[in-house]
Amino acid sequence: MKSNAKTRMLTEGGILVALAIALSFVKIPIGVSFGGFGGSIDLVMVPLVIFALRWGCGWGCIAGLIFGTLKFFLGGSAIDIVSIIFDYSVAYGAVGLAGLYAKKGVSKAPLAALIGCVGRFIIHYISGFTVYARWMPEEFMNMPMTSPFVYSLLYNGTYMLPNTILCVAVIAVLTKAAPSLFKK
Numbered sequence: 001m002k003s004n005a006k007t008r009m010l011t012e013g014g015i016l017v018a019l020a021i022a023l024s025f026v027k028i029p030i031g032v033s034f035g036g037f038g039g040s041i042d043l044v045m046v047p048l049v050i051f052a053l054r055w056g057c058g059w060g061c062i063a064g065l066i067f068g069t070l071k072f073f074l075g076g077s078a079i080d081i082v083s084i085i086f087d088y089s090v091a092y093g094a095v096g097l098a099g100l101y102a103k104k105g106v107s108k109a110p111l112a113a114l115i116g117c118v119g120r121f122i123i124h125y126i127s128g129f130t131v132y133a134r135w136m137p138e139e140f141m142n143m144p145m146t147s148p149f150v151y152s153l154l155y156n157g158t159y160m161l162p163n164t165i166l167c168v169a170v171i172a173v174l175t176k177a178a179p180s181l182f183k184k
């Protein structure tokens with residue numbers, strides 16, 4: 001990578017990670033006190049997907065990892081170091097998987113966003129049935145909980161499904177309104 005391209009990539013990464021951080025404070029909480037079960041709905045994955053599509057999977061994963069780590073230190077909560085790594089650093093790093101479609105054309109951007117969102121969901125799901133299994137309630141969503149796998153699927157699905165739909169929809173709109181966002 002030429003020096004100018006690397007400088008541009010690092011600059012764009014910093015700007016888009018900063019935008020994701022700013023967007024993380026504009027959210028719809030869906031925690032228990034709001035009638036939901038946890039997590040929140042926000043647009044933080046959109047700038048991460050855009051960066052991954054512009055610069056590829058590797059750099060996209062690094063940007064997501066940086067964002068996730070910063071997000072924890074700027075107001076996240078966790079039970080131990082493993083949950084910090086899984087639920088913040090690795091989970092948001094997985095959004096960079098959208099970069100697998102970096103050279104496939106703007107029309108593939110919504111599919112790339114879906115791949116990144118599913119990657120993040122898988123990491124949260126694994127964290128749910130491993131790290132958080134010991135806190136599984138006896139009842140969840142008016143159903144008896146006997147399996148940490150089902151519990152993790154339901155818990156993480158309550159916020160990841162709306163986040164995924166929102167991210168894919170926004171990326172789809174941006175491909176029509178501002179296709180140059182997805183090109184270097």
